[in-house]
Amino acid sequence: xxxxxxxxxxxxxxxxxxxxxxxxxxxxxxxxxxxxxxxxxxxxxxxxxxxxxxxxxxxxxxxxxxxxxxxxxxxxxxxxxxxxxxxxxxxxxxxxxxxxxxxxxxxxxxxxxxxxxxxxxxxxxxxxxxxxxxxxxxxxxxxxxxxxxxxxxxx
Amino acid sequence: xxxxxxxxxxxxxxxxxxxxxxxxxxxxxxxxxxxxxxxxxxxxxxxxxxxxxxxxxxxxxxxxxxxxxxxxxxxxxxxxxxxxxxxxxxxxxxxxxxxxxxxxxxxxxxxxxxxxxxxxxxxxxxxxxxxxxxxxxxxxxxxxxxxxxxxxxxx
DNA sequence: CGTTAAATCACTCAAAAGTATGAATGGAAT
DNA sequence: ATTCCATTCATACTTTTGAGTGATTTAACG
Numbered sequence: 245x246x247x248x249x250x251x252x253x254x255x256x257x258x259x260x261x262x263x264x265x266x267x268x269x270x271x272x273x274x275x276x277x278x279x280x281x282x283x284x285x286x287x288x289x290x291x292x293x294x295x296x297x298x299x300x301x302x303x304x305x306x307x308x309x310x311x312x313x314x315x316x317x318x319x320x321x322x323x324x325x326x327x328x329x330x331x332x333x334x335x336x337x338x339x340x341x342x343x344x345x346x347x348x349x350x351x352x353x354x355x356x357x358x359x360x361x362x363x364x365x366x367x368x369x370x371x372x373x374x375x376x377x378x379x380x381x382x383x384x385x386x387x388x389x390x391x392x393x394x395x396x397x398x399x
Numbered sequence: 400x401x402x403x404x405x406x407x408x409x410x411x412x413x414x415x416x417x418x419x420x421x422x423x424x425x426x427x428x429x430x431x432x433x434x435x436x437x438x439x440x441x442x443x444x445x446x447x448x449x450x451x452x453x454x455x456x457x458x459x460x461x462x463x464x465x466x467x468x469x470x471x472x473x474x475x476x477x478x479x480x481x482x483x484x485x486x487x488x489x490x491x492x493x494x495x496x497x498x499x500x501x502x503x504x505x506x507x508x509x510x511x512x513x514x515x516x517x518x519x520x521x522x523x524x525x526x527x528x529x530x531x532x533x534x535x536x537x538x539x540x541x542x543x544x545x546x547x548x549x550x551x552x553x554x
Numbered sequence: 555c556g557t558t559a560a561a562t563c564a565c566t567c568a569a570a571a572g573t574a575t576g577a578a579t580g581g582a583a584t
Numbered sequence: 585a586t587t588c589c590a591t592t593c594a595t596a597c598t599t600t601t602g603a604g605t606g607a608t609t610t611a612a613c614g
Contacts, residue, residue, distance in 0.1 A: 339590060352542030354570065366570095367593050374572070375590095384600085385571070387507030389544055494560060509600070522563050529602070539570085540601075 329396045336379045338397070345372040350389045350398050484551040491534045493552070500527040505544045505553050 333343060341362075348358045355373065359366045373385065382388045392398045488498060496517075503513045510528065514521045528540065537543045547553045 341591065349541065350545065352537070352539060352545040354539060354541075355572095356570080364591085365593055367595085368591075370572070371592080374574095377572085382507065383572090384507060384509060385541060386504065386509075386544060389541060390505065390507040393548075496561065511600085519561085520563055522565085523561070525602075526562080529604090532602080538602090 329398075332395045332397045336397070338376065338379055342372050342376050342379070343397075345369060346376055346388065346392055347398055349373065349376075349385060350392060487550050487552050491552070493531065493534055497527050497531050497534070498552075500524060501531055501543065501547055502553050504528065504531075504540055505547060 338346070344362060345358055348361060353361070355366050355369045359369045362369070373388075376388055377383065377385075380388050380391050382391055493501070499517065500513055503516060508516070510521050510524045514524045517524070528543075531543055532538065532540075535543050535546050537546055
């Protein structure tokens with residue numbers, strides 16, 4: 245259980261305690277309920293202090309912090325378009341060949357055309373594209389194009 | 400104050416109450432503390448039930464939730480925000496709806512996703528895309544993306 | 555009122571793209 | 585020397601996309 249350091253609440257609790265003790269003393273001096281309704285009296289105290297406990301717990305308990313991440317769109321006007329790309333490529337672990345494929349892909353070429361240009365089979369291109377999608381964390385070729393351009397890893 | 404519907408906790412609380420009453424009865428029968436240390440006895444009960452109250456509050460009360468919003472900056476590229484070529488769109492005869500489809504397409508959405516976003520069927524989207532390809536004089540969606548961006552008809 | 559363009563949808567067939575898995579090779583790093 | 589990785593390729597299967605055709609509805613226009 246963790247508490248906030250709220251002196252006012254602690255003071256109120258202490259004051260309540262003092263008041264209850266005072267009340268008890270007064271009742272004791274008067275001999276009103278002590279003999280006949282001791283059960284009831286103690287029950288009342290129990291209930292009262294239970295409620296007090298609930299109240300102070302409610303007051304003093306640290307609220308659970310729920311962190312909510314809100315995406316804030318920040319528009320940037322790029323002045324140096326060719327600056328970031330190489331770092332991003334390395335960060336994503338995109339290989340030379342994959343980059344070649346990515347560039348041709350972004351120009352709008354089909355897998356067959358890319359395969360022809362690079363003198364390899366379509367299957368190879370498919371493997372490359374799949375790996376590109378994994379590394380770019382996308383599902384489709386269009387998303388790969390979009391993300392690659394946004395990250396400036398292609399022009 | 401709102402409670403979770405946890406019967407076990409309520410049962411435990413009731414049991415505690417019963418145990419305390421039983422203890423009280425036993426002490427009363429024995430005449431041990433009632434005369435001498437009544438203050439102490441009642442103080443102990445107060446403290447015990449305060450603790451109990453804190454405990455049940457901790458257990459049963461819905462946790463306070465403090466929402467902390469953390470803004471995560473998402474950088475969005477906006478090189479030439481206002482230079483979208485309206486003339487080119489008109490020249491190519493691309494309609495409003497086709498432009499909507501083209502924009503979503505360029506963001507990397509599949510036909511299914513676009514259909515869902517625009518509340519129409521996939522067949523409709525296919526018709527639109529086909530017409531877009533005709534008007535842009537391209538064969539594939541990747542080429543459409545490339546050409547549309549090159550002509551600045553999309554951002 | 556008829557024409558026209560835009561938008562809607564369906565259906566079929568075909569091509570392209572993507573998934574999953576396995577495997578061979580050769581170069582670089584340890 | 586052996587591990588690691590990039591590159592290559594294959595096969596089988598699924599999903600997505602595209603082509604072609606036809607049809608309905610609605611709103612705008614003269």
